[in-house]
């Protein structure tokens with residue numbers, strides 16, 4: 001089990017993004033998420049974090065993945081990534097400032113634009129895979145590249 005999850009909530013052609021108020025990765029746009037609790041499955045941790053940070057009660061994910069990498073002391077670390085879908089009308093809701101940062105529905109094209117320097121690392125590499133097809137994916141991160149393994 002790895003510690004963190006990051007969750008993307010899609011409504012039509014937009015995704016709910018958080019401009020992070022706090023470290024780590026302070027100031028950048030990322031999905032919502034946080035730490036899994038002891039004894040909690042990765043799926044339950046993701047669903048709980050989505051509720052705590054957005055108030056949305058999601059249940060079944062559309063797709064998910066785990067990204068693993070080698071740490072400096074040659075251990076394995078990783079991050080769980082989730083994509084949930086919600087009703088198309090929800091993505092029209094306005095910006096909200098929360099304790100965690102600013103929540104806003106961003107167009108997928110804006111998130112994926114190569115000129116967008118404000119998005120968390122790796123997102124533009126793994127998010128297209130999660131969006132393309134329902135599934136349960138495995139990625140490996142090395143030297144700045146997220147490799148889609150299966």
Ligand SMILES: Nc1nc2c([nH]c(=O)n2[C@H]2C[C@H](O)[C@@H](COP(=O)(O)OP(=O)(O)OP(=O)(O)O)O2)c(=O)[nH]1
Pocket residue numbers: 004005006007022023024025030031032033034035036079120
């Ligand atoms: N620590 C860390 N977190 C990352 C990286 N990349 C990335 O997407 N994340 C995500 C995972 C989490 O969604 C978020 C960091 O968690 P957080 O700061 O919001 O959570 P927290 O420790 O406050 O835990 P919680 O109270 O919300 O449970 O950033 C990274 O390189 N390092």
